[in-house]
Amino acid sequence: MPEPLPLTLCPPARIDFGDKGAPEAPEFGDIYFSTDGGLTEAQAVFLAACGLPDRWHGTDYFAIGELGFGTGLNFLAAWQMWDRSKSTGSRLHFISIEKFPLDHKQLRQALSHWPELDQYADQLVKKWPGRVKGFHSLEFGDVTLTLIHEGCAEALPQISGQIDAWFLDGFSPSKNPDMWSPDVMEELARLSSPGCQIGTFTVARAVREALTEAGFEVAKKEGFGRKRDRLEAIYPGQTAIRRNTKIKPVIIGGGIAGACLAYSFAKRGIQPTIIDANDGTAASGNAAALVKPRLDLQDRPESRFFLSSYLFALQRYHALGGIFSESIKHICPTAKEQTRFEKLSRQKPLPKSHFNLLPNNDFEFPQSMVITPKEIVENSCANSKMIAGSGHHVKDGRILDAQGGAISEGSHFFWSCGFGIRDLQQFSGLKLRYSRGQLSYARTETDQAVTYGGYAIPLKNATLLGATHKRLDGQSPFEARIDDDRKNFEKFLANNGGPLEPASRPSRSSVRVTTPSTLPLIFGGDQEWGLTGLGSRGFVFAPLLAEAIVAKICGEVLPISDKAWTRFRARENVPT
Ligand SMILES: Cc1cc2nc3c(=O)[nH]c(=O)nc-3n(C[C@H](O)[C@H](O)[C@H](O)COP(=O)(O)OP(=O)(O)OC[C@H]3O[C@@H](n4cnc5c(N)ncnc54)[C@H](O)[C@@H]3O)c2cc1C
Numbered sequence: 001m002p003e004p005l006p007l008t009l010c011p012p013a014r015i016d017f018g019d020k021g022a023p024e025a026p027e028f029g030d031i032y033f034s035t036d037g038g039l040t041e042a043q044a045v046f047l048a049a050c051g052l053p054d055r056w057h058g059t060d061y062f063a064i065g066e067l068g069f070g071t072g073l074n075f076l077a078a079w080q081m082w083d084r085s086k087s088t089g090s091r092l093h094f095i096s097i098e099k100f101p102l103d104h105k106q107l108r109q110a111l112s113h114w115p116e117l118d119q120y121a122d123q124l125v126k127k128w129p130g131r132v133k134g135f136h137s138l139e140f141g142d143v144t145l146t147l148i149h150e151g152c153a154e155a156l157p158q159i160s161g162q163i164d165a166w167f168l169d170g171f172s173p174s175k176n177p178d179m180w181s182p183d184v185m186e187e188l189a190r191l192s193s194p195g196c197q198i199g200t201f202t203v204a205r206a207v208r209e210a211l212t213e214a215g216f217e218v219a220k221k222e223g224f225g226r227k228r229d230r231l232e233a234i235y236p237g238q239t240a241i242r243r244n245t246k247i248k249p250v251i252i253g254g255g256i257a258g259a260c261l262a263y264s265f266a267k268r269g270i271q272p273t274i275i276d277a278n279d280g281t282a283a284s285g286n287a288a289a290l291v292k293p294r295l296d297l298q299d300r301p302e303s304r305f306f307l308s309s310y311l312f313a314l315q316r317y318h319a320l321g322g323i324f325s326e327s328i329k330h331i332c333p334t335a336k337e338q339t340r341f342e343k344l345s346r347q348k349p350l351p352k353s354h355f356n357l358l359p360n361n362d363f364e365f366p367q368s369m370v371i372t373p374k375e376i377v378e379n380s381c382a383n384s385k386m387i388a389g390s391g392h393h394v395k396d397g398r399i400l401d402a403q404g405g406a407i408s409e410g411s412h413f414f415w416s417c418g419f420g421i422r423d424l425q426q427f428s429g430l431k432l433r434y435s436r437g438q439l440s441y442a443r444t445e446t447d448q449a450v451t452y453g454g455y456a457i458p459l460k461n462a463t464l465l466g467a468t469h470k471r472l473d474g475q476s477p478f479e480a481r482i483d484d485d486r487k488n489f490e491k492f493l494a495n496n497g498g499p500l501e502p503a504s505r506p507s508r509s510s511v512r513v514t515t516p517s518t519l520p521l522i523f524g525g526d527q528e529w530g531l532t533g534l535g536s537r538g539f540v541f542a543p544l545l546a547e548a549i550v551a552k553i554c555g556e557v558l559p560i561s562d563k564a565w566t567r568f569r570a571r572e573n574v575p576t
């Protein structure tokens, strides 16, 4: 296997805003859109050409794929049309590939041409991930935008799921051949649902031939405005109407993993049932938790996922409420880590607005959060049916307790029971590890959340100090230990200095579940699934992983790359 490349931001978009403000790409000698009728052109050449809005009527889910997100004009035009014509309860998923993403300023400037789209553009700019590489799902109610920041040739094979309409909007084929190659067209065919339609502005012979070769039926149509022709294509077959009404999910374990699964189902209009033991042991039951990214120097599928899941979690928690404070300072506890972080700040897997070196050589994560887990979990479960109980196994479409008593019926079952999984015989083949972690309280002068190998979070009446990492021993993992408090205090003092005085609030101990690879684990399939191994970053990973699992079950396009999905499925970790 070749060495992974360094993980950096995507290359920037070079844009000239010409006399009339039309965004142009000098390197490609082409424009992003025409300021003279660009919106009407998008509606004709892409939306109408793909049979929209008629084709999305009556379906629960419709997926549009686009090559070349650019300024997002086509996306906003689709969103506007969706708002005007959607059926209640249905969802639009717009998946768009872009190798040179605009920055916030360019995006705002380009979209300022379309005041009629302001209400959509404002929301897009607010959630815009900038030039961060990889898959980024942005949630706008019943519309989801999954941006894939990567070149087409590399991105398309990473998409998993079926697309119902394609907008091919690269720069003109003579100037941007990468976006129109026969390999790209083969990938479009692989991903197209039966009856999928394509709209594009070009009628270049090479494009027509590549589409035909890939299995599409291609037709030249009368062009828009000054252009003589445009192209429509269709993938043979009968469009299937997608419906989720048969899904009745039962989630076993109501920590952050279960809560996020519940949220993702509820968002699709599917009411989940959550069964939770309510025994006060949840790792998700701490008074506060950090939402801070894991940063890798190397560009691996999971490294991109770490960034995407972080951005997704921030977005989700902003929407849900439960944020206690924002901005986290990081002090490197060793010279080796300082060197690594300095390298990261030069290499930039995330932009400065998310991660930067401070003048005193500490680091800042300006958008990282301290959240209140209880609020986040409760808000995520707002539309779920809650049952107190302890799930033991699934039989004949029902979840039973250890005595064989039925707790609930369902069509799909999800094990998200944290440390509770250790007691379930049927999962004993999973290679899981358990790490006890204790949080302590002290009085300090810390006025901002800070990490240093451990962490300090100033709460209302005390500073929360965490966290120890200990193997399980013969004693209860939930009983707090004086020795662990001492370790938390010492680590704080070693990295921050004094003063520190123990506070009278009781410490809390719970258990992290991890895997040998330290990656999260999605196990099972068909009717019975599981999400575990969230380690020390459950609040960062769970929202996007849950979204991926639920998308898979509902037959949607996955919001994460196929490579990342495969990493977390890690077959060798699943009992046969
Ligand atoms: C000390 C400590 C500090 C941490 N700090 C952070 C942090 O700052 N940021 C971060 O992102 N992550 C942090 N983590 C990690 C994070 O807390 C976990 O990754 C996450 O909470 C795991 O969520 P979960 O839903 O998988 O499990 P849990 O939160 O443990 O939830 C499992 C739930 O299932 C229930 N249950 C168990 N068995 C059954 C059963 N058979 N039937 C029904 N219900 C059952 C339990 O009662 C529990 O409610 C920390 C962990 C620890 C231990």
Ligand SMILES: C[S@@+](CC[C@H](N)C(=O)[O-])C[C@H]1O[C@@H](n2cnc3c(N)ncnc32)[C@H](O)[C@@H]1O
Pocket (backbone or CB within 6 Å): 013, 031, 032, 033, 067, 068, 069, 070, 071, 072, 073, 074, 075, 097, 098, 099, 100, 101, 150, 151, 152, 153, 169, 170, 171, 176, 178, 179
């Ligand atoms: C005509 S513009 C797209 C306009 C866009 N649909 C809009 O609504 O503004 C073409 C886009 O393709 C992108 N692009 C060029 N080469 C690419 C490649 N190999 N892979 C992915 N995107 C590419 C460009 O950066 C540019 O944003």
